[in-house]
Amino acid sequence: xxxxxxxxxxxxxxxxxxxxxxxxxxxxxxxxxxxxxxxxxxxxxxxxxxxxxxxxxxxxxxxxxxxxxxxxxxxxxxxxxxxxxxxxxxxxxxxxxxxxxxxxxxxxxxxxxxxxxxxxxxxxxxxxxxxxxxxxxxxxxxxxxxxxxxxxxxxxxxxxxxxxxxxxxxxxxxxxxxxxxxxxxxxxxxxxxxxxxxxxxxxxxxxxxxxxxxxxxxxxxxxxxxxxxxxxxxxxxxxxxxxxxxxxxxxxxxxxxxxxxxxxxxxxxxxxxxxxxxxxxxxxxxxxxxxxxxxxxxxxxxxxxxxxxxxxxxxxxxxxxxxxxxxxxxxxxxxxxxxxxxxxxxxxxxxxxxxxxxxxxxxxxxxxxxxxxxxxxxxxxxxxxxxxxxxxxxxxxxxxxxxxxxxxxxxxxxxxxxxxxxxxxxxxxxxxxxxxxxxxxxxxxxxxxxxxxxxxxxxxxxxxxxxxxxxxxxxxxxxxxxxxxxxxxxxxxxxxxxxxxxxxxxxxxxxxxxxxxxxxxxxxxxxxxxxxxxxxxxxxxxx
Numbered sequence: 001x002x003x004x005x006x007x008x009x010x011x012x013x014x015x016x017x018x019x020x021x022x023x024x025x026x027x028x029x030x031x032x033x034x035x036x037x038x039x040x041x042x043x044x045x046x047x048x049x050x051x052x053x054x055x056x057x058x059x060x061x062x063x064x065x066x067x068x069x070x071x072x073x074x075x076x077x078x079x080x081x082x083x084x085x086x087x088x089x090x091x092x093x094x095x096x097x098x099x100x101x102x103x104x105x106x107x108x109x110x111x112x113x114x115x116x117x118x119x120x121x122x123x124x125x126x127x128x129x130x131x132x133x134x135x136x137x138x139x140x141x142x143x144x145x146x147x148x149x150x151x152x153x154x155x156x157x158x159x160x161x162x163x164x165x166x167x168x169x170x171x172x173x174x175x176x177x178x179x180x181x182x183x184x185x186x187x188x189x190x191x192x193x194x195x196x197x198x199x200x201x202x203x204x205x206x207x208x209x210x211x212x213x214x215x216x217x218x219x220x221x222x223x224x225x226x227x228x229x230x231x232x233x234x235x236x237x238x239x240x241x242x243x244x245x246x247x248x249x250x251x252x253x254x255x256x257x258x259x260x261x262x263x264x265x266x267x268x269x270x271x272x273x274x275x276x277x278x279x280x281x282x283x284x285x286x287x288x289x290x291x292x293x294x295x296x297x298x299x300x301x302x303x304x305x306x307x308x309x310x311x312x313x314x315x316x317x318x319x320x321x322x323x324x325x326x327x328x329x330x331x332x333x334x335x336x337x338x339x340x341x342x343x344x345x346x347x348x349x350x351x352x353x354x355x356x357x358x359x360x361x362x363x364x365x366x367x368x369x370x371x372x373x374x375x376x377x378x379x380x381x382x383x384x385x386x387x388x389x390x391x392x393x394x395x396x397x398x399x400x401x402x403x404x405x406x407x408x409x410x411x412x413x414x415x416x417x418x419x420x421x422x423x424x425x426x427x428x429x430x431x432x433x434x435x436x437x438x439x440x441x442x443x444x445x446x447x448x449x450x451x452x453x454x455x456x457x458x459x460x461x462x463x464x465x466x467x468x469x470x471x472x473x474x475x476x477x478x479x480x481x482x483x484x485x486x487x488x489x490x491x492x493x494x495x496x497x498x499x500x501x502x503x504x505x506x507x508x509x510x511x512x513x514x515x516x517x518x519x520x521x522x523x524x525x526x527x528x529x530x531x532x533x534x535x536x537x538x539x540x541x542x543x
Contacts, residue, residue: 002417003080003401010036010376011081011398013071017413018116020087020106024409024506026076027466027485031259033081033402036395037353038263040376041178041346042083043067046076049185053193056136058128059096080417081402087410091117096125097133099201114412133194140195144334147187148341154180155255155344159269162351170356171381177348178377184345188338192489195331200489203328206321210312214525216305218438221488222497223295223302224329228336229472229495232256234291236473239275240283246272255347256470263350264373268470270354278473281458291476298498302329335489339469349377356380366392374399409485409508428531431482431514433507435527436493441480441502442532445518447511461522463514467492475499480522482510482529496524504529 005012011034015021030042047067054060071077075089091102102119158173165173207217232253238244254269268275306325310318357369365384366372371392375384385391407415446460456462459479464471466485472495475481479501483492486505496503502524504510510529514520517535 003398003405005080005398005402008071009398010395011039011078011402013077013079015077015079015414016072018088019072020114020117020410020412021077021079021084021415022087022410023082023084023407024485025487026083026085028468028490029261030083031261031466031468033399034078034083034262035264035373035399036376037349037373037380038261039078039083040378041181041263041349042261043076043078045178045182045185045342046083046189047074048182049187049189050075050193052186053189054093056132056190057097057194058130058132059093059125079415080405080407081399082407084407084415088117091119092122095120095122097129098126099198116412136190136194137198140191141330141334144187144191144195144338147184148337151180151184151341151344152252155348156251158348159351162355165355167356167359170352170359173348174352174356174377175381177345177352181342181345181349184338184342188335188342191331191334191338196335196489199324199328199331202324203332206309206313206324209317210309210321212305212309212312214435214438216308218497218524219298219301219305220309220325220328221332222437222500223298223300224333224498228333228340229469229491230291230295230498232469232472233476233495233499236275236279236282236476237285237291240279240281246275249275255344256468256473258470260343260468260470261346263346263353264370267347267350269347278477281477284458285477294499298500332489336469336491336494339491343469353380360384360388365389368392371396428509428513430531431504431507431510431529433482433504433510433527433529434486434488434493435523435525436486436488436490436505437481437496437501437503438524439480439500439502440521440523440525442519442521443479445514445516445520445535446478447514447516449511461520463510465511471495475501480524481505482507482514482520482522484508484510 007014034042044067048065051060051065055062055065068074075086076083087106090105094100094105095102106117162173203220207220235244235249235252239246239249250269250272255267257265257267259265260267310321313321353372354369357366357372360366360372361369365388367389372380374392374395404420405417406420407417443459443461445463446456448456448462448464456474456477458477461480461482462474462478463482467483467490469491471491475495476499481492481496481501481503483505484507486492490505493503493505502522504522504524504527515535518531519533521530521532
């Protein structure tokens with residue numbers, strides 16, 4: 001049996017059979033089954049943000065920077081409560097941009113090129129791309145840094161007054177926050193597609209031309225200085241040693257927390273006990289493991305690898321090669337800067353929803369403050385109907401039902417959901433994915449579905465469905481990381497490379513095959529995880 005959903009309800013849409021979809025690149029931002037409030041702000045933000053990014057390159061007509069009425073024509077759509085990106089749209093953009101193709105994008109997302117996806121190099125937009133792309137690339141670093149710089153003060157100002165706002169005031173906050181989320185998501189999409197992805201692709205091509213080994217290649221991908229994600233690690237270290245107060249830590253990082261892409265979850269500013277637990281674990285680490293020491297070593301290794309790369313190139317290729325290395329060091333960290341900015345905007349949507357729920361409970365409109373998250377932003381701003389409590393109960397029950405299911409990572413038309421309790425690793429003794437961070441480690445698995453991190457022990461191999469920026473805090477403690485969903489530029493991959501932790505990402509089935517207590521060998525150079533021995537199975541406990 002499959003869950004019953006409305007064809008065009010708040011948590012589900014339907015697709016034409018000729019459209020292909022993938023959850024691979026959106027699973028980090030939208031973990032699990034999203035709430036109606038979350039989808040109502042995430043959907044437009046990602047839709048408009050991605051379209052804006054491609055329009056700025058010249059690949060997309062500016063008139064198409066809209067949210068299409070037909071869900072099949074959108075960049076992002078929700079199926080059974082889970083967001084998915086349009087492979088057709090991304091392939092269309094790939095066929096309009098130099099340096100990539102629709103064929104390459106389809107193979108990256110789907111592993112194949114379905115015959116239903118029309119792939120044809122389109123030169124009609126080439127003049128626009130030739131004019132716009134160089135300008136967009138030249139400006140992107142400045143735009144990301146300046147855009148992100150406005151967000152800490154904006155975020156702090158709204159939080160300072162949130163608990164005093166009445167319902168009209170909360171509506172203003174919510175409307176401002178969803179607009180700011182659109183703006184910051186546009187900057188993040190622009191940073192990724194115009195700046196980060198372009199330089200990452202050129203860096204990979206340069207490494208291939210130079211014929212570097214995996215150690216040198218991994219060194220070139222890291223050591224770029226402080227990232228937004230790695231700053232969490234540095235500040236947790238200081239907090240654990242009494243060099244930073246909890247208030248100061250939360251003032252900088254309080255919008256992070258478990259499954260932070262979902263609005264209903266509580267982030268660190270709302271539940272600081274998790275931060276204190278992590279800080280205590282950091283305090284137990286020896287001084288020789290100070291994050292600054294690792295950062296300095298990774299920077300030194302990157303510079304050594306850069307010299308080796310340039311020496312391996314023909315003399316005439318060294319100057320352009322040095323330009324690529326310099327630009328990669330400047331632009332690859334932009335991804336985390338922009339992500340941090342949009343997460344602050346999302347957190348004010350969260351705070352607005354939380355405050356709205358409290359006020360609606362006081363007025364007797366809703367029985368539970370969290371019921372506010374089961375309405376869209378438009379509904380909360382316009383005012384709820386008399387049967388609001390009944391609507392919230394129905395939607396809450398639907399979400400609970402949808403959480404028993406998952407959908408494939410990619411498909412054509414409408415996905416076929418499957419029950420999570422039917423997922424079986426099939427007795428496999430090996431998991432394969434993308435080699436995201438080099439090194440080989442043997443260790444004991446800790447399967448993590450709920451990233452509260454309170455049960456994670458030092459030096460375990462973390463196996464999880466997906467990650468978000470808050471995971472940087474626990475990566476410092478683990479010996480390796482294995483992730484179902486993600487790619488070479490995801491949070492897990494970036495932070496793992498900076499910390500020198502082996503990471504295999506995009507396995508699809510790591511959490512199905514592996515279980516807590518298994519002894520495994522993680523090879524971050526080849527992207528393979530081998531089971532060395534199985535943990536004893538307690539038939540009365542979950543895997």
